[in-house]
Amino acid sequence: MSILQLSCALLASAAIGMSVDVFGKGRVWSRKGRPYKTVFTASVGFCVFGFVFGSVLMLCGSPACAAVLTDIAGVALVVASNAKYAVLYEPLVFSDLFLLKYFIRHPCFYIFAISLALRAGIAAGLLIAVTLLAVAVVHAPLAGHVAGLIISALFFVLLALCPVERMAPVPDLERDIVRFGLAGCLFMYWRRWGQQSRELLLPIESAPTRARPGEVIVIVQCESFADPQMLGLPVGTILPVMPELERARRLASQYGKLKVSGFGAYTLRTEYAVLSGRTEEELGFRRFDPFLTALQNAGGFLPSQLGCAGFHTVYMHPYDLHFGDRITVMPAMGFSETMGHESFGSGSGDTSVYMNDRALADKMLSTVRKSSDPLFLYAVSIENHGPWNGKGDSVACYLSHLENSDAMIGQLMQGLDQCGRPARLIVLGDHRPSIPGATSPAAGRDTPYVVVDFPLYQVMPVRADISPEGLFTLALNRRLSENSISDVHSDLGGSRNSEL
Secondary structure, eight states: OOHHHHHHHHHHHHHHHHHHGGGOSSOOOOSOSOHHHHHHHHHHHHHHHHHHHHHHHHHHOOHHHHHHHHHHHHHHHHHHHHHHHHHHSOOOOGGGGGGHHHHHHOGGGTGGGSOHHHHHHHHHHHHHHHHHHHHHHHHOOHHHHHHHHHHHHHHHHHHHTOOHHHHOSSOOHHHHHHHHHHHHHHHHHHHHHHHHTTSOOOOOOOOOOOOOTTOEEEEEEETTOOOGGGSOOOTTOOOOOOHHHHHHHHHOSEEEEEOOSOSSOOHHHHHHHHHHOOOHHHHGGGGGOGGGGGGGGOTTOHHHHHHHTTOEEEEEOSSOTTGGGHHHHHHHHTOSEEEOGGGSTTOOOSSOSSOOHHHHHHHHHHHHHHOOSOEEEEEEOOTTOSOOOTTSOHHHHHHHHHHHHHHHHHHHHHHHHHHTSOEEEEEEESOOOOOTTTOOGGGOOOEEEEEEEESOOOOOOEEOOBOTTHHHHHHHOOOGGGSOHHHHHHHHGGGGBSOO
16 A cells, blocks of 8 residues: 555545535535635545545545545545435534434334435445455455544644635535535534533523413424415315414414524524524524523523522423423423423324324413413423325325414413413424425524413504514513503504514
């Protein structure tokens, strides 16, 4: 094995890997920039492939095998990124690698989005990689392993010296994938996330309204909840009327569009924004999965502040709370009680693979009735999660589940009105559904939200488009149910004029 062989194998693996990267989706090309800058930023991707090549060579000892396996890894990255983009309209990001453990533990959440052809390709690629690796390890000389160690160490140092703060000051995923390549962007964003994850966010200073006797605040984060009229579904699709959503809007203190950033997934991003009051700009590179660093910034969250204001705080999600590490994060945020799937028995409903939203509403109202003390209840629904294949037609299946979500709103409004306690109900959609061939972000990403106060008052509904973190303030400052119509207008100012 000569230096020429090593050099050719290294250059070939990096060149092929970076060439395949051009076929990645979700890239925004810019004509701005100077040629030397393009070469400099592209060198990040080259160093990443060089490090991977050296690491694989250190393991297998064969330059040819290391080059093939490096290119397989590069192709796999692009294929995985394109598969994700086809469903979620977002390229692969570093935080997706942390989701692998959830993919293994909860395959039903993801497997429906992967085609049979792609599954076969993954299996074939793994088989080839394992076979090559096994053969190379048996026959490769010791010198190959040593050479791999030296090459990987060299590129590790180059990557460590990379001025990532200057090269990627803020997230701009579509642009940076072009600048650094997919592999380079994954590395850069991982480094920037690692730097920012050590920075503590200052707690949001606020003075929540003190709990009134028996007061109730209920927030329902509804999975894939959207107004069917706004989804841009194929012509001829029979749309549900959604009477309870319309009724809630008529009786609402405030309602409008919730400007969520994700499409088809990333419930955790919306959930974190509501519970923390943080904008994506504040989170920086932590925005892609804020729950990864939630424990480091656990002060000032909504349940913690409401707990200090006199509320008993309950988190309810009819699924495994280990998903997203909610079982650890939620108590740290200030929830004094958490209720996962084990709290719901077998009442999963007969029209969904997940907990039926109407059954969830029954559980929520039961929890409200059992406690006469001030109560803050945050519930996350699950029924509308894919796969939507109950009737063979994904759109029809999704819309049937959406009708159950609409019925849930009516149940909650009726139950809270009948309990006779001062209450605020906030219902929001976490993101729109991704149904290939039927929905896309071209029709928008926003979801509906409504804020209804009880006992019901004849107030003029305020129409305002807000981001998820705006609901943090609406939960802390409950005053609309006690105000007259004129007070509502003066308190919220120009926001009532926002277009829905």
